[in-house]
Amino acid sequence: MSLITITGLTIAYGFRDSRLIAVNSVDLEIGEKEFLAVVGESGCGKSTLALSMIGLLPKSVATIVAGQIVYKGTDLVKLDNNELRRYRGTEIAMIFQEPLTSLNPVYRVGDQMAEAIAIREARTGGDEALAGSSSVMQEVHRSDEVRVSRVPRPKKRVSSELKKEAVDALKLVRIPDPEQVLERYPFELSGGMRQRVMIAMALSQRPKLLVADEPTTALDVTTQAQVLKLMKELMSEVNTSILLITHDLAVASQVADRVVVMYAAEVVEDADVFALFSEPLHPYTKGLLSCIPTGSKDDTKLLPIPGSVPDLVNPPVGCRYASRCPYVMDVCRTREPQLVEVKPKHKVACYLYGK
Numbered sequence: 001m002s003l004i005t006i007t008g009l010t011i012a013y014g015f016r017d018s019r020l021i022a023v024n025s026v027d028l029e030i031g032e033k034e035f036l037a038v039v040g041e042s043g044c045g046k047s048t049l050a051l052s053m054i055g056l057l058p059k060s061v062a063t064i065v066a067g068q069i070v071y072k073g074t075d076l077v078k079l080d081n082n083e084l085r086r087y088r089g090t091e092i093a094m095i096f097q098e099p100l101t102s103l104n105p106v107y108r109v110g111d112q113m114a115e116a117i118a119i120r121e122a123r124t125g126g127d128e129a130l131a132g133s134s135s136v137m138q139e140v141h142r143s144d145e146v147r148v149s150r151v152p153r154p155k156k157r158v159s160s161e162l163k164k165e166a167v168d169a170l171k172l173v174r175i176p177d178p179e180q181v182l183e184r185y186p187f188e189l190s191g192g193m194r195q196r197v198m199i200a201m202a203l204s205q206r207p208k209l210l211v212a213d214e215p216t217t218a219l220d221v222t223t224q225a226q227v228l229k230l231m232k233e234l235m236s237e238v239n240t241s242i243l244l245i246t247h248d249l250a251v252a253s254q255v256a257d258r259v260v261v262m263y264a265a266e267v268v269e270d271a272d273v274f275a276l277f278s279e280p281l282h283p284y285t286k287g288l289l290s291c292i293p294t295g296s297k298d299d300t301k302l303l304p305i306p307g308s309v310p311d312l313v314n315p316p317v318g319c320r321y322a323s324r325c326p327y328v329m330d331v332c333r334t335r336e337p338q339l340v341e342v343k344p345k346h347k348v349a350c351y352l353y354g355k
C-alpha cells in the first residue's frame, strides 16, 4: 500500500527571468516499508524533491507551482507551516549528508537526543506548545548547504527516562558503549558515528518515512557500507519506509527495493532494483551503470557520461538527455517523451520504447 503519493509535482526557484524549474511534473509513490532510492547526477532536483516532502523548501525563493504530495490522505502541499509541523519529524523525518551541520556543536549528544525525544513525547501527548520549539530537525534553511537555523535548547540535566530512551536509540543503531557517546560533543565522534547518531535521533521520532539525502556521501567506503547496511536492517526493525537520495547508483543498488532515476528535474526511469540493474532501459540509466566499477579488469574501460546536466533555466526542447544520448533520434529533439509503463512495474521516458 502507498504511504505517500506525489503527482505532477513542479517546483520553481527564483522569479521571472531567472526562474528555474528544479522539479518538473514528477510522479512518485513510496509504499509502506519500502526502501526507495532516487538517483541522478548533481543538479537534477533530488534535494529539492526531498525538502518539499518535509515542508522545508526555502520559502523566500522556492514555489510549488503544481502537484500534490498526498501523505495518508492529506495533501501536504496545501498545509501551512504550522500544520506541517505535525508531520515533520514525527511522521516524515530527514537526515542530511553531513551531520555536523545538523547537530549542534556546543551541546553533548545526550542533551540533543533527549530534546528530540522530549519533543516527540510532547507532540504525541498533544501538547502543541512544544511543537513550536527549537528541534534539531525542524527548521533548516539553505545556502549552499542545508543547515540548522535554530538551535536546540537542551535540558540542563537529562532525566533518567529520557536517558534510557537515548541509550536504547543508540543501541538500535549499533553504537557500542552508548552511555559514553551521550557524554560526547559531536566533533569528538567520527563521521560514521555522527551519522548513526543522526539516524538514531530521526528514528526516535518514530517517523513513518525517513528521508535520507546523501547520508553516506561524506563517509569513507567501508563506513558508507556499514551505515547503508544499518539503514536497511533498521527498516525492518522499526516500522518505517526509507527514501534514499543519492548521486551514486552503486549505493542505491546495495539497499533499495526500487529505484527512481531523475534527470534534469524529471523522472526518466522507475523500476525495482533487480530490473533496473539486469535490464536498464533509459540510456541515462545505462550511462550511470557504466560508471560503476565492478572490480573486474574491464574497469579500465569505465567512462563517465560525456557532457553535463542541461541548464534548468532554459531546458532543451524534447528529451532533456538528447544531447548526451548515444541513441538519439530526430523525434527526441522535438517532443518530450512521456514516462510510460513498458513492462509490469517498470516505467521509462524514452522513444526507444514507445511514446
Ligand SMILES: Nc1ncnc2c1ncn2[C@@H]1O[C@H](COP(=O)(O)OP(=O)(O)O)[C@@H](O)[C@H]1O
Pocket (backbone or CB within 6 Å): 013, 014, 020, 022, 040, 041, 042, 043, 044, 045, 046, 047, 048, 049, 058, 061, 142, 312
Ligand atoms: N536555494 C536555491 N535557489 C536557487 N536555485 C536552487 C536552490 N537550490 C537548488 N537550486 C537549483 O535547483 C536545481 C536542483 O538542485 P538540487 O535539488 O539541489 O539537485 P540535486 O540534489 O539533485 O543535486 C539546480 O539547478 C540548483 O542549482
Ligand SMILES: [Mg+2]
Pocket (backbone or CB within 6 Å): 046, 047, 048, 213
Ligand atoms: Mg542534493
